Amino acid sequence: MSAPHIPILRQGKPYISLDVQTVNQLGTDDPAAEISFACADMIKYDLHKMGDAREALKKFSCEELVDITKRAGEIFLNDDLSIGVKGDLQSPEDYVLSLAATSGLPHSLIRMNMQRLGGIFGQIDDIFQGLTRGLDWSVLDKGYGEQGGAPVSFSPTTDELAVILPSNSPAVNALWIPAIAMKVPVLLKPGREEPWTPWRIIQAFIKAGCPAEAFNLYPTQHDGSGAIIRRAGRVMLFGDDSTVKQYENDPRIEVHGTGYSKFVIGEDEIENWEQYVDSMVESVSANSGRSCICTSTIVVPKYGDEIAHAISKRLAEIKPLAQDDPAAKLSGFANPQFAEWINEAVEEGLQSDGSRDITSEYREGERFEERGGMNYLQPTIIRVDSFDEPLALREFLFPFASVVECPQADVLDHVGYSLVLTAVTKDVDWINQLFDCPEIERLNVGNVPTNRISWNQPHEGNLFEFLYTRRSFAFAESA
Amino acid sequence: MTSDEAKAQLDERVREMMTWHFSDETGCPFWLDWKKEAGWDPREEVKSYDDIVKFPHFQDEWLRDEKNERFVPNAYKGRPFNVFETGGTTGLPKQRVGWEDYKHDYEQFSEQLSDEFFPKGGNWIMVGPTGPRRLRLAVEHLANVRGGSCYHVDLDPRWVKKLIGRKELDQVERYQAHVMAQAVEIIKHRDISCIFTTPRLLASIGERISISDHGIKGCFCGGTSMTPEYVRFLQEEVLENKAQFVPTYGNTLMGLAVSIPEELPENNYSVTYYAPQPRAVLRIVDADKTEITKDYGEYGRVELTTLTHEFFMPRFLERDEAIRRKPHAKYAWDGVGDVRPFGALTKKVIEGVY
Numbered sequence: 045m046s047a048p049h050i051p052i053l054r055q056g057k058p059y060i061s062l063d064v065q066t067v068n069q070l071g072t073d074d075p076a077a078e079i080s081f082a083c084a085d086m087i088k089y090d091l092h093k094m095g096d097a098r099e100a101l102k103k104f105s106c107e108e109l110v111d112i113t114k115r116a117g118e119i120f121l122n123d124d125l126s127i128g129v130k131g132d133l134q135s136p137e138d139y140v141l142s143l144a145a146t147s148g149l150p151h152s153l154i155r156m157n158m159q160r161l162g163g164i165f166g167q168i169d170d171i172f173q174g175l176t177r178g179l180d181w182s183v184l185d186k187g188y189g190e191q192g193g194a195p196v197s198f199s200p201t202t203d204e205l206a207v208i209l210p211s212n213s214p215a216v217n218a219l220w221i222p223a224i225a226m227k228v229p230v231l232l233k234p235g236r237e238e239p240w241t242p243w244r245i246i247q248a249f250i251k252a253g254c255p256a257e258a259f260n261l262y263p264t265q266h267d268g269s270g271a272i273i274r275r276a277g278r279v280m281l282f283g284d285d286s287t288v289k290q291y292e293n294d295p296r297i298e299v300h301g302t303g304y305s306k307f308v309i310g311e312d313e314i315e316n317w318e319q320y321v322d323s324m325v326e327s328v329s330a331n332s333g334r335s336c337i338c339t340s341t342i343v344v345p346k347y348g349d350e351i352a353h354a355i356s357k358r359l360a361e362i363k364p365l366a367q368d369d370p371a372a373k374l375s376g377f378a379n380p381q382f383a384e385w386i387n388e389a390v391e392e393g394l395q396s397d398g399s400r401d402i403t404s405e406y407r408e409g410e411r412f413e414e415r416g417g418m419n420y421l422q423p424t425i426i427r428v429d430s431f432d433e434p435l436a437l438r439e440f441l442f443p444f445a446s447v448v449e450c451p452q453a454d455v456l457d458h459v460g461y462s463l464v465l466t467a468v469t470k471d472v473d474w475i476n477q478l479f480d481c482p483e484i485e486r487l488n489v490g491n492v493p494t495n496r497i498s499w500n501q502p503h504e505g506n507l508f509e510f511l512y513t514r515r516s517f518a519f520a521e522s523a
Numbered sequence: 524m525t526s527d528e529a530k531a532q533l534d535e536r537v538r539e540m541m542t543w544h545f546s547d548e549t550g551c552p553f554w555l556d557w558k559k560e561a562g563w564d565p566r567e568e569v570k571s572y573d574d575i576v577k578f579p580h581f582q583d584e585w586l587r588d589e590k591n592e593r594f595v596p597n598a599y600k601g602r603p604f605n606v607f608e609t610g611g612t613t614g615l616p617k618q619r620v621g622w623e624d625y626k627h628d629y630e631q632f633s634e635q636l637s638d639e640f641f642p643k644g645g646n647w648i649m650v651g652p653t654g655p656r657r658l659r660l661a662v663e664h665l666a667n668v669r670g671g672s673c674y675h676v677d678l679d680p681r682w683v684k685k686l687i688g689r690k691e692l693d694q695v696e697r698y699q700a701h702v703m704a705q706a707v708e709i710i711k712h713r714d715i716s717c718i719f720t721t722p723r724l725l726a727s728i729g730e731r732i733s734i735s736d737h738g739i740k741g742c743f744c745g746g747t748s749m750t751p752e753y754v755r756f757l758q759e760e761v762l763e764n765k766a767q768f769v770p771t772y773g774n775t776l777m778g779l780a781v782s783i784p785e786e787l788p789e790n791n792y793s794v795t796y797y798a799p800q801p802r803a804v805l806r807i808v809d810a811d812k813t814e815i816t817k818d819y820g821e822y823g824r825v826e827l828t829t830l831t832h833e834f835f836m837p838r839f840l841e842r843d844e845a846i847r848r849k850p851h852a853k854y855a856w857d858g859v860g861d862v863r864p865f866g867a868l869t870k871k872v873i874e875g876v877y
Contacts, residue, residue: 062791063752083753085726089760092730274696 047075048128050239052082052263053246054090055097055229056256058129065263067237069145070378071417076145079239082262084271087231090260091275094203097229100257106181109225110168112252117165120248121158127243139244144367146237147211148376148418151368153332157215161245164218171222174498175508184227188517198512202277202296204231204260205511208269209242210282211235211378212441213334217245219280219300219507224249224258228511231260231276233269237378273297278510298505302439303336303463305494308343310469311452317347318354320468323493324445325358327466329423330495332375333443337464337486339494340439341446348449352402352427359423359443360406364415374443376418383419386440387412390424393438398429402447431458456481464494529800529855534571536801536830541565544835549598553589554835572804575828576814578837583609583776586617594620596832607657609775616655619775624802624833625657628778629665631799632771635781636669640741640767644670645716650706650724653677657775662719665743674713676706678724703727710737717741722749726761735765745771745779748843748863751792758787772796772862776836777803777827783853793861796845797854804828805859807847813840817847824865841865 047066051058061080069076101109119125127134134142140154149157164171172181179196183189188197205223209216209232220230232242239261246259262268273279279297281287288301307327309317327339344351365372377383390411393399402425404411413420423443428436436446437460450458452469456477459465466488467478475489486497524532544550545558545565558564568577586594591606604620647666653659653675666673678698686695706728709715718739720728725744728734734742742762749757749770758768768787773779780796780803787794798805807823809815817823825841844865848858 061752062755063750081752083750083756085723085730085753086756086760088726088730270692274692 047077048132048134049078049080049130050127050243050261050263051080051129052086053256053259053261055093055100056250056259060129065236067146067239070148070376076142077239079236079263082264082268084264084267087262087264087268087271088275090262091204091231091272094229094231094260094277097257097260098200098203098227100255101224101227101229103255104227105185106172106225106227109227109254110172110181112249112254113165113168113221113225116245116248116252116254117162117168119251120165120245121162123248123251125244125247125251127247134244139240143214143238143240146240146378147214148378149212149214149332149367150365150372150375152370152372153375154214157213157331160215161218161221161241164221165248168222168225172225172508175222175506179508184512195517197515197517199515200228201511201513202228204229204276204278206231206233206272206276206279208233208272208279208281209235209238211237212375213331214238214241215331215335216282216300217241221245222507223511224254226508226511228278229258229260231262231272233262233264233272236263239263280510298510300336300505303338304341304437304439304461305337305339305464306341306343306459306462306466307339307445307494308455308459308465308467308469309345310467310471310474311345312471313468314345314347317344317351320491321351321354321358323466323468323491324351324355326493327495328355328425328445329359329362329373329443330493332373333423334375334441335495336439337495337497338443339445339466341437341448341459343448343450343455343459345452346449348427348447352425352447353405355445355447356403356406356423356425359425360403360408362423362443363408364413364418364420364422366416367418374420374422376415376420377441380419382441383412383421386421386442389438390426390435390440390444393433393435394426396433396435398433399435399446400427401425402427459483464488464497466490466492466494524855526850526855529850530572533801533804533856537572537575538570540830540832540835541569543598543832544596547597549596549832551594551596553585553593556593572828575804575837580813580826581836581839583617583839586619587615591618591620594834599833605657605660606655607775608655619657619834621657621833624778624831625661626664627831628799628802629661630668631802632779632781633665633668636741636743636769637767637784640769641669641717641743642740645740646671646714647673647717647719648676648706648709648713648715649673650676650702650718650720650728651678652680654679658719665719666717669717671716674709674715676702676709678702699724699727703731707731710734710739715739717743719743719745721745722747722753722757725757729761733763734761735763739766741767741769743769743771745773749794750863751794751861754787754794755792758792770794770796772859774841776834776839777805777829780805780859781854783851795848795851795858795860796862797851797856797858798827800854800856802829802831804830805857807845807857807859808840810844810865813838819847819849822846825859825862 051060063081066075067077124133124135143154205228207220234242250256282300288299291297291299362373407422411422421442426435426446428446428448461483464486465484544554607619608616610617649662663673769784770782771779778799780798782794806826807817808826810824825843825845827839829836842865843862845859845862848860850856
C-alpha cells in the first residue's frame with residue numbers, strides 16, 4: 045500500500061486540504077503518510093456547527109451507542125478498515141506497521157496498546173456506570189430521571205469534546221472513546237506522527253453504525269491547536285506542569301499533566317522488599333515508561349541501595365531492539381532531539397553529589413543509544429540521598445525512577461502530587477492517612493503496579509462530570 | 524503588451540527616473556546628496572532596469588532617521604505633502620511622503636476590478652488599519668473613483684502586535700471582537716457592495732454574518748501572506764463562492780501588486796501577484812547574493828524597486844519571500860507567487876496579526 049492521504053474529517057466528511065504535509069517513516073525519506081492540514085479559521089467556523097453533530101448523535105439512545113461502541117471495539121481490533129481517500133483498506137497488522145513506522149514504538153507495545161484500547165470499547169457499560177455512579181442510561185436520553193431514588197437531570201456542558209492528542213502514546217485515545225456513548229461529538233487534533241490511532245478508531249465507530257457526523261479530525265499547526273483550545277466547549281490536552289498551571293482556572297480545559305506516580309513501601313513490609321521487585325519493575329517500565337501512571341519515584345524506609353540495584357539489574361535487560369522483535373519493550377523517539385534533551389536533563393541532575401545512576405553499572409552502552417537510525421533512552425534508576433535532590437521528583441518519557449529513603453511518618457510531607465500512588469503496607473493508620481491525602485488521585489493499597497488502573501474509576505478527571513452538569517428541575521402537576 | 528515591450532517600457536521608465544531624481548532641478552536632497560557621496564552619476568550609468576543592481580539596497584531605516592523634507596523632490600518644493608507610515612510597533616515609525624501616487628496606484632487598480640463583483644456606484648467598507656496609513660486614503664479614493672462612498676472601521680495593528688508579543692491572546696480576541704462588532708453593525712445597516720479588509724478580519728466577519736447575504740459582492744484583501752489553502756477557505760467558505768475574492772500584495776512603499784482572481788481555482792488557489800510596472804518592480808533574488816535573480820519556480824527574497832516621480836526606492840529587500848513566476852498574458856512581466864514571511868520555514872515571525 046502506498047502512503048495514504050489522511051484527510052481532514054469535518055463531521056465525518058473527508059476534506060482534502062491544499063496544505064499537505066508528508067510524514068516520513070522514521071530514519072528514512074520514504075513517506076508513510078500524506079496529511080491534510082486544516083487552517084485555524086476553518087476549525088473556528090466548524091465549531092459553530094457542532095450542534096448539528098450532536099443532533100446526529102442524539103438520534104440514538106445511550107444504550108444503542110453503548111452497543112455501537114462495543115461493536116466498534118471488535119472492529120477496531122479485527123477488521124480491515126478504510127484508510128485515506130482512495131478506498132484502500134488497513135488491516136490490524138497494517139495499522140501496527142504504520143504506527144511503528146512513524147512513532148518509533150515497538151510492535152509489541154502497539155499490540156499491547158491496541159488490546160488496551162479494545163478493552164475500553166468492550167467495557168464501555170462498566171465505564172459508563174463507573175463515571176456516572178450507576179446512572180440509568182435513559183436519564184441522558186430523556187434529560188431527567190431518577191438516581192438512587194432522587195430526581196436527577198443532566199445537561200451537556202458542550203457540543204463537542206476536543207482533544208489535542210500527543211504523538212507518543214496511542215493509549216490516550218482511550219480517554220475520549222466513552223464520549224460517544226455519552227452523546228458528545230469529538231473534535232480530535234492528532235499528533236503529527238500519529239494520525240493512525242484516532243483515524244482507525246473513528247472508522248471502527250462508523251462501521252459499527254455510529255453517525256459519521258460525530259467525528260471531526262483536524263491535523264493542524266500550532267495556531268489551529270490554539271483555536272481549538274480557546275474556542276471548544278470542552279478541551280482535553282496533555283502537557284507539563286506549566287500547561288497545567290496555565291489552564292488551572294479554566295473549567296473548559298482538562299490538562300493531563302505529569303503524573304509523578306509513586307511506589308511506596310511501608311515499614312511493616314520493607315523486610316519483604318524482594319517480593320515487590322517485579323511490581324516496581326513493571327511500574328517503572330510498562331509502556332516504555334511513557335505513561336503518567338508509570339512510577340517515577342520509589343520511596344522506602346530503608347534498603348534504598350539494595351532496591352535500586354535489584355531494579356536496575358532487571359531494567360538493564362530492557363534494551364533497544366528491532367521494532368518487530370517480539371521482546372522489544374523500549375520505544376524509540378520520533379524526534380531525536382527529544383531524547384537528547386531528556387538525557388541532558390538527567391545528566392544535569394546527576395551533577396549533584398547526592399544522586400547516582402545505579403543502572404549504569406548494569407546496562408550495556410550509554411543511556412542515550414542510537415540503533416538503526418532511531419534514538420533510545422535506556423532505563424535508568426537514580427539513587428538519591430533525599431527529596432531535595434533535583435532528580436528525586438522528576439518524570440521523563442522513558443523508564444526512569446529515583447529511589448529515595450524516607451521514614452514512613454514523613455512520606456506524605458514529601459511526595460506531593462501523585463496521579464497514582466501504590467502503598468505496600470498493611471498499616472491501617474497509615475492507609476487511612478493516605479486515603480485522606482488530597483494530592484493522591486488514585487491509591488493502590490498493596491502490591492499493585494501503578495500502571496494497572498481500572499477504567500470504571502477515573503484516575504484523572506471524570507469525563508461524565510466534564511461533559512455534563514447536573515441541574516435541578518421540577519414539572520408542574522399539570523405538565 | 525509583450526514581454527519585450529514591457530521590458531522596453533520599464534527601461535525607458537528607469538532612464539526617465541534617473542534623470543528626474545538625480546537632476547538638481549527635480550531630485551530630492553536625499554538622493555542628490557547620495558549621488559555626491561557615491562561619486563558616480565546614475566544618469567550616466569543606469570540606462571536600464573538591469574543596471575539597477577548598481578545601487579545598494581535601500582534601507583528603510585532611512586525613512587525613519589532622515590527628515591521627511593529630504594525626500595521631497597525639488598520639483599515639488601513648497602507643496603504640502605501627505606505623510607504615510609509603515610511599521611512602528613515601537614519607537615518612531617518609518618514614514619513616506621507623497622502627493623498623488625496613491626491615487627494613481629488605486630486608479631490603475633480600479634481598472635483591473637470586475638464591474639460585476641465591484642459594481643460602479645456601490646459603497647465600500649474598509650475594515651483594517653487606518654490612522655496614518657496610506658490605505659486609509661487609498662481605499663476611500665478607490666471607492667470614490669468607482670462612484671461610491673467608503674465606511675471605515677479602524678484597527679490598530681501596533682497594539683495587536685504588542686498583545687501577541689506579550690502572549691495576551693485573550694485580549695487579541697477581545698479587541699478583534701470589538702472591531703468586528705463595529706464592522707458587522709455597518710454591514711448590516713448600510714448598503715455596502717464591496718469590502719477591503721485583511722484575510723483574518725474577513726474570516727472573522729464571516730464567522731458572525733453571511734457576508735454575501737448582506738450584499739457584498741467583492742472583497743479586495745491585502746495585508747498578510749496567505750497559503751493557497753487559506754485563500755481557498757476564504758473564497759469557498761467565508762465568501763461562499765458568491766462574492767469574488769481579490770488578493771493583493773502591497774505596502775506603503777510600493778503601491779499595489781494585483782492578482783488574477785478568475786484563475787485562482789484552476790491554479791489551486793496559489794496566488795501570483797504582478798507589480799504595478801513600470802511604477803514599481805518586484806524581483807525575486809537570491810537571499811545571500813541579491814544581485815542574482817532566482818530562476819522561475821524558485822523561492823527567493825522579494826526585492827522592490829519603486830520608480831515614481833514622487834519616490835525613488837531602489838532594491839528594497841522586503842521581509843517576504845516568494846516564488847518567481849512567469850509573465851502572464853494580462854501582465855507581461857514577472858510575477859511573485861505564494862508570498863510568505865522571509866525565513867518562515869526557519870523562524871517564528873509575528874505576521875498576519877489582523
